[in-house]
Amino acid sequence: MAQDQGPHGMRAEAGRLLAEKVTEGETVGRRVDGARRPARSVTVNLAESPLGWLLARGLIGERQFDAGEKLRSDWERANLSPSLTMRWDAAPRSSARRGSDDHLEPTERQTAARQRFDAAMAALGRDLNDIAWRVICSGEAMPVAEKALGWPVRSGRLVLRLALDRLADFYRLPG
Numbered sequence: 609m610a611q612d613q614g615p616h617g618m619r620a621e622a623g624r625l626l627a628e629k630v631t632e633g634e635t636v637g638r639r640v641d642g643a644r645r646p647a648r649s650v651t652v653n654l655a656e657s658p659l660g661w662l663l664a665r666g667l668i669g670e671r672q673f674d675a676g677e678k679l680r681s682d683w684e685r686a687n688l689s690p691s692l693t694m695r696w697d698a699a700p701r702s703s704a705r706r707g708s709d710d711h712l713e714p715t716e717r718q719t720a721a722r723q724r725f726d727a728a729m730a731a732l733g734r735d736l737n738d739i740a741w742r743v744i745c746s747g748e749a750m751p752v753a754e755k756a757l758g759w760p761v762r763s764g765r766l767v768l769r770l771a772l773d774r775l776a777d778f779y780r781l782p783g
Contacts, residue, residue, distance in 0.1 A: 686724075
């Protein structure tokens with residue numbers, strides 16, 4: 609299989625767009641002895657998401673993709689998606705120092721993500737936040753979102769690009 613290294617550490621392999629993503633709350637931790645350990649990561653196929661599909665075909669830019677990923681990340685960290693089953697989160701191990709280097713407890717991180725998500729959606733405004741939520745957070749394909757909104761075919765891509773540019777400005781992404 610041919611592998612081409614691309615932007616953001618992404619690589620193309622047999623029609624897939626693969627990237628390494630750090631798991632939440634696992635940026636860089638410390639062991640008991642004080643030594644730093646590497647972050648845990650997973651390999652994900654970015655082409656499985658509508659944004660990854662658009663990026664892989666050159667229909668959105670990297671800055672727009674990064675903005676959409678930040679919004680999706682805030683949406684997931686705020687735990688705004690519907691729960692289908694019981695929560696299986698691990699219980700705290702001990703009364704020792706917990707949390708990441710930002711010194712926030714899990715509920716505080718969730719609240720901060722919710723505030724960022726709400727502020728980002730407010731920055732988009734009523735005209736842009738619907739398509740952004742449907743495609744970025746809900747993972748709807750562009751034709752499905754366009755049909756649900758009653759828009760003409762291929763109009764959603766233009767509106768989504770505007771929304772992603774506004775998100776990139778909101779998140780202060782360079783470019």
